[in-house]
Amino acid sequence: MTTTLREQALKFGRIKEVDGSSIILHAEFLEREFEAVKHCAEVGAYVNCGGAHGNTICTISKVQITEVEKTKRATDGFEIVREERKVVTLSILGCAVAGKFSRGVKRLPTINCETYFLSSNQVNQLIGIDIEEDQEHFCVTDESDDNQTYLNLDKLMGRHTAILGTTGSGKSCTVASIVQSILSSYECPRMLFFDIHNEYPSAFGYNEDTPNTNFKNRTNAIPWNDFTLPYWFLDLEEFIGVYNLDLGSNQKAIIKKLITKLKVAEVKKQDIKKIVVSADTPVFFNIDTLVSEIDEEKESQSTAAKKAPYESLTLKLQAIRQDTRYSFLHSKIDSETSIAEYFEFILGLAKNESYLNILDLSGLPAEVRAVCVGVISRLCFDFKYWDLDPENIPLNLILEEAHTYIPEDSDLKFNISKERVERIAKEGRKYGIGLTVVTQRPSNVSTTVLSQCGTYIALRLTNDLDQNKIKRLLPDTLAGQVDFLPSLRDGEAFVSGDSINLPRKVQFRVPNPMPRSNDVRYHKSWTIGKPSNFSLKELVDSWHKQDKSK
Template identity: 85%
Template sequence: MTTTLREDALKFGKIKEVDGAAIILHADVLEREFQSIKHCAEVGAYVNCGGAHGNTICTISKVQITEIEKTKRAIDGFEIVREERKVVTLSILGCAINGKFNRGTKRLPTINCDTYFLSSDQVNQLIGIDLEEDKEHFCVTDANDDDQTYLNLDKLMGRHTAILGTTGSGKSCTVASIVQSILSSYECPRILFFDIHNEYPSAFGYNTEAPGDSFKNRTNAIPWNEFTLPYWFLDLEEFFGVYNLEPGSNQKAIIKRLITKQKEKEAKKQNIDGVVVSADTPIFFNIDTLLDEIVTEKDSQGNATAKKPYESIILKLQAIRHDTRYSFLHRQIDNETSIVEYFEFILGLAESEAYLNILDLSGLPAEVRAVCVGVISRLCFDFKYWDLDPENIPLNLVLEEAHTYIPEESDSKFNIAKERVERIAKEGRKYGIGLTVVTQRPSNVSTTVLSQCGTYIALRLTNDLDQNKIKRLLPDTLAGQVDFLPSLRDGEAFVSGDSINLPRKVQFREPNPMPRSNDVRYHKSWKLGKPSGYSLKSLVDSWHKQDKSK
């Protein structure tokens, strides 16, 4: 094992300028060979500034050659000579103490301090991962990769993670790869996917062309036509958001009183003792009975003015009650599903456990998707909040296409989702519930949520607004690394934060099976034409019914 971080054969320059965030050095050479391996001064490479102050670990952020002019005495007077100067800019990552990497530095390097390339063995020594002892680490790179990368599961899942990348950069594959690695490394994870485009079931065994039984046996992919969110689990604010009621009017008082009354009756019917029943308590009530009571109260009013708020409530409740797009709210009325049964359903806590649960939300009406994500997030937070030991069942929520329901902009239709997800971002770590925020437009996602993330996995980002958002979120010493994001390969990401010891570029292992997120093959379809059995009538029928289950 390597014992020193200062190999003379890897010495390549001296420091000439130091400030709080960057170090400038003049290199004697830009390449060194050590143990038959070439080490180059390239962006992202690790170096050690080693001197009397100790060992400061840095990464190369810029390499350039500048020309300087010098005046030299010649036989017939003076002549101007041009010389090349190799200038390398370093970003400080931390320091090495007893051969192990630590974030932050006590003392900065001094002028004329020697700099050394770090070999892969030296980097592995710095990271110091022993899989026999460090059970919280798991590998995310291919077994044949020379540069193996390990992430700390506790910090990746518990301190929130942001996976960012423009469309086509390999974002879905990266998410699937990380989750497959977790399922392969740990027996009993607990992950809940909000799958907006129904692309992830195929990555976990729900694909006849590329089956993966080892994943499928531990996964529950809930298709759109089986997804339910019983209305009686909504709190009062959520109920008003879903049913388009007016919270600022006396409608709220009417609904609150009648729902509370029904839930109190149900609590007595179920012999639930010692419960403080309110309109927010997750106990069953029958919405049809609620409508009948509202109609009865309306008929008992003496004049048209008094009847008006009741008429408005009835129209709106009936509109949603009989709208097929909202059938997921009312599917379980006859079953009177309890909150226990619902958590068994969406979190895989039934007798035959499912450790990865994928909710297909592709069929949700766009106008209510944000509310539904917010409601389920709030239910999961409450589930963990009331668990006295946060380590009982640590939970992670994967928020796909997060910009569509927790945007930066202020809009009342997103308030429920934003408030509830932001609460998890700020408080979830203490209760054992974490977020994995996945988006192609970080500039459009709530800054409150992104700023609480402890790990950033940034794939290719070409938009300058998105790049600037990442620069503001990363520490100053790493902000310069954002400049190479547009040139990253598919599936390659710059990973920084709590879950990785040394910030670095990582080529994530290709998921097997793959998610259903590949680019459309135009050349094939435009050559062969429409497939046999194609039915425009079936397409329009699904369109009319707002049903994507077929």
């Protein structure tokens, strides 16, 4: 086993310039061989600056050869000689303490300090994980991979994670791979997945062609036509936003008074003791009764001007009540679902527990989807806020296609989702609720959310705006690593942050089964034509019924 980080055979240069975040050295060699393996000065390679100060672990961010003109004495006077100088720029990552990597450095290297390439064995020693001792770590790479990579679950889930990559970079497969690794490594995780395109159930056993009983038995995939979000769980602000009520008039005061009145009556009816009732309390009330109460109050008003706010309220409530896009709000009126029953449904807390709960939101319009994500996120935050011990049921919300409902710009229709998710990003860690933010356009996602993430998993990103956003989020010492993001392979990512010991490129394990996110095979369809069982009538019927189950 390697015991030193300063192999003489791997020494290749000396430091000539040091500042707070980078180091410049002049290399004697750009290639060294050790134990029959060639080590090159290439971008991304790991280097140790070892001297009296200790061992400073760096990564190569730039390699160049410059020409220097020197004046040299000759037999007939002086001549100008051009000399090549090998210049290597390093980004500081941390230091080695007792042979293990640690973030931050106590003392920076000194001028003329010697530098050494690090072999794969030395890197493995730096980031070495004893799985018996470090049980909070789990492996995300294939067993045959020479560079096994482990992530710290506590920091990955608890300090928020961003998974970023352009479409086609392997983002969905990376998400599925990480979740599958967690399900395989831990008995009782608790994750709630907002699935925007209905592509993830197939990765967890809900596919007849690639079944997986182990994953399926621990997963609850809720199809969008079974999805419900009872309106009586909305707080007052959400209720006003969903039903398009006018905040500029006295409608807010009217609706607050009447909802509180109906909830107080329901509490008395159910004989619930010691409860503080307000318009925000998640207790059932009948919306049709609310409309009747508004009509009664309207009739008691003396003038048309005083009746106008009540008439407007009734029209707006009935408009949403009759809108089929919002049927998920009203489908459980007869059952009067309680908040405890809803958490059993949405978080898999019933007798037969499910540890991964996938909400298929693919059948909902974009503006409705944003409301659902916001309200459910707020309910989950409240659930953890009132749990006196945050370690009882630590929870992670996976936000797929996050740019569609927590955008960077201010838009009133996204206020509910944006504000609720941003609150979790800022405060969720201490209550045991974390976020996994997944997006193909990080430049369009709320900076408040992304800046709170402790781990960044950046797959291939080709857009300048997206790359610049990542540069601003990463520490200055790692910002240069963003330059190679456009050249990453499918499923390969640059991983940095709290959950990984040493920032590095990682080729994630291929998920098995796969999510339903593969590229469409145009060549096949455009060669053989439409299938024999294709039915335009069935397609239109599904469209009319808003049913994608077939």
